[in-house]
Amino acid sequence: MTKNNAELESRNLAAVLRDRVREVYGTGTGIDGLVRLSGGASRETWSFDALLPDGQRVPLILKRDPLDEIDPGDPDVNLGIDRWSEGRLMQLAGAAGVPAPDVPFFLDADDRTSAGFVTQRLEGEALGRRIVREDEFAQARTKLAFQCGEAAARFHSIPLDQLPPLRNLPVVAALDYNQGVIDSFKQPHAGFEYAFQWLRERSELAGDRLTLCHGDYRNGNLLVDHEGLAGVLDWELGHLGNPISDLGWICIRAWRYGYYDNPVGGFGAVEDLLEGYEIGGGGRVSLETLRFWEVFGCMRWGVICMTLAFTHLEGRERSVEKVSIGRRAVEGEYDLLQLVD
Amino acid sequence: MEAVQDPNLSAAEQLALVLRDRMAEEFSAGTKIEGLVRLSAGASRETWSFDAVKPDGTRQLLILKRDPMARQADKKFEGVPEGRLAVGRLVEGRLLQLAREAGAPAPIIPFMLNKDERTTEGFFSHRLEGETLGRRILREEAYAAARPKLAYAVGHAAARFHGIALDKLPAMRGLPAGEELLHYRTIMDSFHQPHAGFEYGFRWLAERLELAGERYALCHGDYRNGNIIVDEDGLAGVLDWESAHLGNPSSDLGWMCVRAWRYGYHDKVVGGFGSVSDLLDGYEAGGAGRISEDEIHFWQVFGTLRWGILCMILGFTHIDGEQRTVEYAGIGRRAAETEYDLLQLLD
Amino acid sequence: MPTDRPNIAELVEAVREFLTDHVGPNVEGQLAFHTRVAVNALAIVERTLDQGGAMDDAELIRLKALLKQDGDLQEMNAALARAIRGGELDDQRGAVLEHLRLTAADKIALANPRYLTPRG
Numbered sequence: 001m002t003k004n005n006a007e008l009e010s011r012n013l014a015a016v017l018r019d020r021v022r023e024v025y026g027t028g029t030g031i032d033g034l035v036r037l038s039g040g041a042s043r044e045t046w047s048f049d050a051l052l053p054d055g056q057r058v059p060l061i062l063k064r065d066p067l068d069e070i071d072p073g074d075p076d077v078n079l080g081i082d083r084w085s086e087g088r089l090m091q092l093a094g095a096a097g098v099p100a101p102d103v104p105f106f107l108d109a110d111d112r113t114s115a116g117f118v119t120q121r122l123e124g125e126a127l128g129r130r131i132v133r134e135d136e137f138a139q140a141r142t143k144l145a146f147q148c149g150e151a152a153a154r155f156h157s158i159p160l161d162q163l164p165p166l167r168n169l170p171v172v173a174a175l176d177y178n179q180g181v182i183d184s185f186k187q188p189h190a191g192f193e194y195a196f197q198w199l200r201e202r203s204e205l206a207g208d209r210l211t212l213c214h215g216d217y218r219n220g221n222l223l224v225d226h227e228g229l230a231g232v233l234d235w236e237l238g239h240l241g242n243p244i245s246d247l248g249w250i251c252i253r254a255w256r257y258g259y260y261d262n263p264v265g266g267f268g269a270v271e272d273l274l275e276g277y278e279i280g281g282g283g284r285v286s287l288e289t290l291r292f293w294e295v296f297g298c299m300r301w302g303v304i305c306m307t308l309a310f311t312h313l314e315g316r317e318r319s320v321e322k323v324s325i326g327r328r329a330v331e332g333e334y335d336l337l338q339l340v341d
Numbered sequence: 342m343e344a345v346q347d348p349n350l351s352a353a354e355q356l357a358l359v360l361r362d363r364m365a366e367e368f369s370a371g372t373k374i375e376g377l378v379r380l381s382a383g384a385s386r387e388t389w390s391f392d393a394v395k396p397d398g399t400r401q402l403l404i405l406k407r408d409p410m411a412r413q414a415d416k417k418f419e420g421v422p423e424g425r426l427a428v429g430r431l432v433e434g435r436l437l438q439l440a441r442e443a444g445a446p447a448p449i450i451p452f453m454l455n456k457d458e459r460t461t462e463g464f465f466s467h468r469l470e471g472e473t474l475g476r477r478i479l480r481e482e483a484y485a486a487a488r489p490k491l492a493y494a495v496g497h498a499a500a501r502f503h504g505i506a507l508d509k510l511p512a513m514r515g516l517p518a519g520e521e522l523l524h525y526r527t528i529m530d531s532f533h534q535p536h537a538g539f540e541y542g543f544r545w546l547a548e549r550l551e552l553a554g555e556r557y558a559l560c561h562g563d564y565r566n567g568n569i570i571v572d573e574d575g576l577a578g579v580l581d582w583e584s585a586h587l588g589n590p591s592s593d594l595g596w597m598c599v600r601a602w603r604y605g606y607h608d609k610v611v612g613g614f615g616s617v618s619d620l621l622d623g624y625e626a627g628g629a630g631r632i633s634e635d636e637i638h639f640w641q642v643f644g645t646l647r648w649g650i651l652c653m654i655l656g657f658t659h660i661d662g663e664q665r666t667v668e669y670a671g672i673g674r675r676a677a678e679t680e681y682d683l684l685q686l687l688d
Numbered sequence: 689m690p691t692d693r694p695n696i697a698e699l700v701e702a703v704r705e706f707l708t709d710h711v712g713p714n715v716e717g718q719l720a721f722h723t724r725v726a727v728n729a730l731a732i733v734e735r736t737l738d739q740g741g742a743m744d745d746a747e748l749i750r751l752k753a754l755l756k757q758d759g760d761l762q763e764m765n766a767a768l769a770r771a772i773r774g775g776e777l778d779d780q781r782g783a784v785l786e787h788l789r790l791t792a793a794d795k796i797a798l799a800n801p802r803y804l805t806p807r808g
Contacts, residue, residue, distance in 0.1 A: 188769035191788050197772055258802075320722055324729045330795035331803055337789045534693055656694050659702060665709075670702030673694045680692075 009067065010034060013046065016113045017062070021050040024105045028053035042066065042080075043236070044114075047121060063087075064107060064116025079215075080236045083107075085164040087117025089212070089235040092162060093155045099147075099231050101223075124225040126233065129257045131224045132266035140228045145268020147229035148222070148250060149276025155232070156211045156243040156282055163212055169241045171206040174296070175199055178303045185310050191333040195299040198340045205292040206242050215239050217246040219255040219265030244285055247273060248293020253335050254301050254328075295336045302332030344461045346410050353377055356389065359460045360405070364393045367452055371396040385409065385427075386583070387461075390468060406430065407454060407463025416658050419531035421524065427583045430454075432511045434464025436559070436582040439509060444627075445501040446494075446578045448570075471572035473580065476604045478571045479613045487575045492615020493623035494576035495569065495597060500627025502579070503558040503590040510559055515587040518553035518643070522546055525650045532657050538680035542646040545687050552639035553589050554632075562586050564593040566602040566612030591632055594620060595640020599648050600682050601675075642686050649679030697737045704730040735798045743794045750787045754780070 014034050021029045034048040044066055050058040065083055081089075087103045094100040101119040109115040131137055131144075169177070179196050182189060214221075215237030223231035250273070256266035264273045270290065278284050309326020311317050347355055357374050364372040377391040387409050393401045408430055428436070434450045441447040448466040456462035472478050479488070516524070526543050529536065561568075562584030570578040597620065603613035611620045617637060625631050656673020658664050694702065704727055712723045744761055751764040755771065768784075771777045777784050796803050 188766040190765055190768040190772055191792055193769045193772040194784065194788055197775070320726045320729060324725050324732075327729075327732055327799040330792055330799050334789075334792040334796050334803070337785065337792050340785070532693075536692070653692075656692075660694055660698055665702070665705055667702045667706035670694045670699055674692060674699070676692050 006036075010036070012112055013062075016107065017048060020105060020107065020118075025050055025052055025058070032057075037061075044116075058104075059121035060104070061101070061119045061121045062107070062116050063119070065109075065114035067114055079167060079169075079239065081164075081166065081238055083115045083117050085166070086235045086238065087119070088164050089238045090117075090119065092158050092212075093232060093235070096154045096158050098151045098154045099223075099229050101231050101233075122223055122225075122231050124223040124230040126220070126223050128219040128255055128266065131219060131222070132257045132259045132262070136226060137224055140224050140226055141267040143228040144222075144224065145262075145264040145270075145272035146276035146279075148217075148264065148268075149247070149273040149278075149282070150280035151229060151232055151276075152214070152217065152243070152246050153277045153280025153282030155214065156209075156246070158212050160211070160240070163240075166212070167239045168210075169213075169239045170210060171203050171242055171245075171296075172200075174241065174245070175203070178300060181303050181307060185306060187306075189306075189333075191330075191337060192299060192302060195295060195333075195336050195340065199292070199296055199299070202292055205288050206296075207244055207289050209243055210240055211243045213239055213241040213243055214246050215241075217250050218252075219250070219257075219267065222265070242293070243282065244289050244293045245296065247277065247285065247290060248295075248297040249300070251290070251294050252297040252301055252332070254331065291339060295339050298332040298336035298339065300332075302329040302336075305329035305332065344410060344456055344459060347459075352410060353379065355459060356405075359454075360391065360393075363454060368393060368395050368401070375400075380404075387463075401451075402468035403451075404448070404466045404468050405454065405463050406433070406466070408456075408461035410461055416654065416661075416663050418528045420527045421531065428511075428513060428585050430461075430463045432513065433582045433585070434466075435511050436585050437464070437466065437580075439505050439559075440498075440502040440579060440582075443501045443505050445498040446576050448578050448580075469570050469572075469578050471570040471577040473567070473570050475566040475602055475613070478566060478569075479604050479606050479609075483573055484571055487571055487573055488614045490575040491569075491571065492609075492611040492617075492619035493626075495564070495579075495612065495615075496594070496620040496623025496625075497627035498576060498579055498623075499561070499564065499590070499593050499597075500624045500629035502561065503556075503593070503629050504627075505559050507558070507587070510587075513559075513586050515557075516560075517557070518589050518592070519547075519550055521588060521592075522550075522643070525647060528654060529650055532653060534653075534657075536653075536680075538684060539646060539649055541687065542642065542649075542683045546639070546643055546646065549639055552635050553643075554591050554636045556590055557587060558590040560586055560588045560590055561593050562588075564597050565599070566597070566604075566614065569612075589640075590629070591636050591640045592643065594624065594632065594637060595642075596644040596647070598637070598641045599644040601648050601678070638686070642683065645679055645683045645686060649676045649683065652676040652679060697734060700730050700733050700737070704734070732799055735801070739794075740798065743798070747791055747794070750790065754783060754787055 014031060017031050017034065021031055030051040032049045032051050034046060037045045037047050044062075044064050046062040046064075048060055048062065050060055052058065063083065063086070084106055087106055090100050091103045094102065101122050103117055103119050105118050107113055107116040107118070125131055125134070125137065132141070175196060182192055214232065214235060216234055217232070221232070221234040222229060223233055250265055251263050251270065253260060256262060259266035262268055263270050270287075274285050274290070305325050305328045308322045309329070312319055312323040312326070346352060350358075357377055360374045360377070361372070364374065373394040375392045375394050377389060380388045380390050387405075387407050389405045389407075391403055391405070393403055395401070431453055434453050437447050438450045441449065448469050450464055450466050452465055454460060454463040454465065472481070472484065478484050478491075522543065529539060561579065561582060563581055564579070568579070568581040569576060570580055597612055598610050598617065600607060603609060606613035609615055610617050621632055621637070652672050652675045655669040656676065659666060659669035659673065707723050707727050707730070712720060712727070715723060748761055748764065751761070751768060752758060754777070755764060755767055757764070757767065759767065768777075772784065
């Protein structure tokens with residue numbers, strides 16, 4: 001995008017937001033400090049303050065669909081939910097006792113903006129690498145695995161009839177989905193075939209609960225402050241499925257940033273995660289079931305890596321970053337081969 | 342005496358002081374230096390452009406070419422006493438003067454720059470208008486009228502400087518064909534990289550050494566599209582005399598015919614702009630006589646092989662770690678182009 | 689393949705050095721990040737040029753023993769994937785898993801050798 005386009009886009013959005021904050025906080029409310037945070041192709045996030053008539057500032061974040069939607073070759077993007085559902089899931093999670101930012105209002109798609117939702121801007125760190133490394137989070141790290149377990153138990157317990165319409169993805173459907181993605185690359189892959197066989201033979205280990213799953217519950221989608229977990233973010237892959245899939249996913253090595261001794265997100269121990277999960281009301285999870293979902297997570301990470309590479313190889317989006325991630329598929333493969341028998 | 346860069350000054354600031362003093366000597370006190378800018382950042386030479394503005398307001402547009410302040414050590418080759426055949430800057434400036442006196446287009450060299458504690462040695466030349474980039478000379482509309490005349494003009498100019506009497510020349514290295522061949526062969530051997538294609542070329546040349554001709558004269562040494570300056574009327578100057586030596590003058594003509602300077606205009610054998618017959622016509626008209634096709638062919642083969650070895654030298658300058666640059670690594674593989682051309686030229 | 693020097697490994701090395709020493713320090717933000725990504729990609733190419741041949745040979749020997757058939761690496765890997773999906777190698781799971789682990793370890797050694805070394 002040219003600089004001029006970016007400026008125009010920012011001016012247009014400012015007008016939309018000014019109208020909305022007046023509706024929400026009263027006439028005389030203004031906005032200030034509107035700035036784009038992420039330039040991702042799939043979502044836009046913006047930071048701004050609402051300036052209330054009494055001089056008070058409300059720090060806010062807008063997450064909206066991109067104005068020019070590109071063809072999402074990434075199947076995990078295809079699985080994604082709309083912005084309104086995502087905002088709604090955050091509200092429900094917050095109500096269920098999960099640390100999550102408030103969601104004060106939504107944006108309708110119209111001729112000036114795409115759909116989006118606005119959240120409270122919380123203080124904290126979301127970059128996984130910094131969370132596992134920086135001194136300032138040393139205290140927080142000791143509690144995080146427990147808190148992640150507890151938070152997951154809470155959002156896994158939200159009654160299904162309160163949820164917005166979500167895709168249903170029980171274990172066999174999820175396996176079929178990933179195997180279909182691999183097959184579409186026409187690149188036979190013995191390691192992942194082994195994983196599919198192993199997982200299918202043991203699908204009863206997956207457990208039979210069906211609940212709201214975050215779908216991308218990992219270090220990188222958590223907001224952390226000095227105290228510990230401050231928010232669970234990025235609900236765009238929310239779906240109905242087996243809840244332990246979220247716990248397996250947070251344990252895979254890709255989010256440990258080198259701190260391999262801490263299986264949970266590079267910051268904690270499995271026992272703490274499961275302890276928190278039990279205290280949060282999610283029940284005791286067997287190590288067998290957790291291992292099943294770790295293997296599944298490794299496989300899924302490998303498939304995502306390959307998907308990104310093929311986004312480049314098939315020419316939808318040429319990018320040295322995407323094509324390089326393709327070679328990380330073996331990380332998932334290597335790890336799952338250590339876990340299986 | 343070694344020139345030292347003052348760490349508190351930029352290279353341009355230090356040079357500006359040198360130039361101010363030097364211009365005061367040549368013109369008058371109070372001559373100002375304006376628009377000093379470095380043109381080339383090559384590791385082996387520095388060229389600078391500036392205007393000397395005299396107190397009466399008149400301007401002399403000048404170029405300074407000097408040795409680099411931070412000199413890179415020359416690449417050493419096993420078995421070769423001195424790698425570079427280059428002449429010094431003072432000799433180079435003198436050759437430009439002699440060429441101009443002999444009737445070859447060349448810029449005026451008004452005075453030299455001696456080395457001292459602040460600068461390396463160099464020479465000044467009047468700044469000519471025109472184009473030196475080979476690719477632009479061949480492609481730009483502005484030179485459409487100049488191009489058809491260029492092959493003849495470079496032939497004519499070569500005849501003029503090849504005709505300079507040997508006793509007027511500064512001391513230079515003599516490099517008859519057989520010795521030059523041995524020189525490049527020794528360099529190639531020093532890479533310990535046996536090369537069948539180039540071996541074939543060396544052998545072909547060695548067997549036909551009598552075709553090299555018997556003449557012995559000032560050779561420009563790097564006479565090619567890229568070292569000439571061209572304006573809308575045609576050849577405006579022959580530049581870059583640093584590879585000058587005494588040798589067989591037809592080597593300059595063969596070098597001008599190597600494909601590397603044709604920039605894609607392969608049917609125009611001479612520098613991408615003209616034909617061999619125009620080149621030889623101009624050479625004859627310039628007073629150097631008629632050169633046989635065989636002699637030109639011999640030197641074209643020689644030049645092609647020489648370019649191949651130069652590509653290897655640059656490639657190994659990178660590989661051997663004297664100077665790591667992706668440009669040199671890339672040029673190394675251009676030896677294959679030369680090998681291909683060479684093998685087309687041979688029988 | 690016919691080649692002069694710099695050979696393919698030396699060329700890739702030169703490009704990697706160019707990106708590391710000349711591009712990287714002069715760009716920032718997304719471009720700096722993508723430069724590091726590109727440098728990593730070239731490092732994979734270099735490790736592959738260095739070690740890939742021997743790994744291929746060893747992998748092919750293992751595949752021949754496992755599948756009791758002949759073919760090039762690509763054919764044999766496709767055959768192995770098919771056989772695993774079809775359950776035809778279920779009676780030698782241990783050998784299959786061992787082969788897959790060795791192969792994955794080789795792939796990691798090329799793609800990201802630091803993956804096997806913990807930090808901190």
